[in-house]
Amino acid sequence: MIGLGNIARSMIELCWREGGGRVALVGVLVRAPRAAEAEAWLGGRAPVTTSVPDLLAVRPDIVAECAGHAALKVFGEPVLEAGCDLVTLASGAFSDRAFEARMRALSRERGRRILVPSGAIVGIDGLAAARHGGLTRVVYSGTKPVNAWRGTAAETAVDLDGLTEPATFFEGSAREASSRYPMNANVTATVALAGIGFDETRVRLIADPAARGNLHALDYEGAFGHARIEIQGRPSPTNPKTSMLTAFSLWRTLIDEAGAAIRVG
Numbered sequence: 638m639i640g641l642g643n644i645a646r647s648m649i650e651l652c653w654r655e656g657g658g659r660v661a662l663v664g665v666l667v668r669a670p671r672a673a674e675a676e677a678w679l680g681g682r683a684p685v686t687t688s689v690p691d692l693l694a695v696r697p698d699i700v701a702e703c704a705g706h707a708a709l710k711v712f713g714e715p716v717l718e719a720g721c722d723l724v725t726l727a728s729g730a731f732s733d734r735a736f737e738a739r740m741r742a743l744s745r746e747r748g749r750r751i752l753v754p755s756g757a758i759v760g761i762d763g764l765a766a767a768r769h770g771g772l773t774r775v776v777y778s779g780t781k782p783v784n785a786w787r788g789t790a791a792e793t794a795v796d797l798d799g800l801t802e803p804a805t806f807f808e809g810s811a812r813e814a815s816s817r818y819p820m821n822a823n824v825t826a827t828v829a830l831a832g833i834g835f836d837e838t839r840v841r842l843i844a845d846p847a848a849r850g851n852l853h854a855l856d857y858e859g860a861f862g863h864a865r866i867e868i869q870g871r872p873s874p875t876n877p878k879t880s881m882l883t884a885f886s887l888w889r890t891l892i893d894e895a896g897a898a899i900r901v902g
């Protein structure tokens with residue numbers, strides 16, 4: 638495991654409850670100032686490390702990245718080079734074309750998989766299937782309460798505290814959305830990877846002072862027909878930016894041999 642924040646902890650609790658010998662946590666990488674607190678939380682059930690060579694020295698079959706874009710960019714390549722599969726939720730990091738190309742090439746070269754779980758959104762399986770018949774339009778719209786947008790670029794796009802009704806503060810491509818909102822718009826990258834790509838996927842991001850959860854709406858059309866899918870996701874108790882479903886989806890990817898994930902490499 639890379640990172641020990643909200644998603645990681647929620648997934649580790651599932652692993653302890655449901656892993657049943659099939660999936661076992663063999664190590665956790667955290668930043669040095671967090672090591673003591675991580676050890677206390679894990680209670681001796683898995684070793685804590687602050688260096689990626691130490692994490693990889695325990696020879697995990699798969700590394701789950703739960704620490705965000707910057708961490709994926711630092712650790713993604715060493716993980717594949719060490720011969721491990723990689724599952725990541727920081728799918729928005731692939732909006733960087735050069736990084737995506739390097740990771741795909743390395744995955745091919747080393748024969749290792751890069752998996753992106755469906756994360757906070759639903760309908761990804763149908764989208765990925767529909768792509769084979771040809772897609773003409775993919776539109777995502779993400780609505781979250783004001784507090785989910787604090788500490789992000791939304792603060793400069795809109796007066797969050799002054800809002801009395803929903804405000805669309807971003808309209809553009811999934812490439813722009815997922816790179817500009819790395820803690821809130823990875824779903825747009827996941828949709829792009831499953832469907833018609835980062836530049837063709839249209840995105841709207843909305844702050845709604847009355848929203849009680851994270852509303853993800855996906856509308857796609859193609860030879861197969863037309864789909865409109867919505868999920869009213871409950872935010873995680875420990876991180877309002879992240880929907881609870883994300884950690885569950887990561888866990889499902891780990892126990893279901895990628896059944897619920899998009900394969901990037």
Ligand SMILES: NC(=O)C1=CN([C@@H]2O[C@H](COP(=O)(O)OP(=O)(O)OC[C@H]3O[C@@H](n4cnc5c(N)ncnc54)[C@H](O)[C@@H]3O)[C@@H](O)[C@H]2O)C=CC1
Nearest residue numbers: 640641642643644667668704705708726756757823876879
């Ligand atoms: N694909 C999807 O549907 C979703 C993806 N995400 C992604 O997951 C990430 C994590 O989400 P949460 O767990 O809710 O956030 P969080 O902020 O609770 O946890 C992130 C943890 O990573 C740690 N971290 C950061 N850089 C690190 C590094 N270099 N080495 C080790 N640890 C490091 C932080 O200290 C923190 O504990 C988000 O930033 C976002 O990129 C989040 C929600 C949905």
Ligand SMILES: O=C([O-])CC(=O)C(=O)O
Nearest residue numbers: 757821822823824879880
């Ligand atoms: O968890 C969510 O609702 C979506 C999210 O933060 C992301 O896509 O990065």
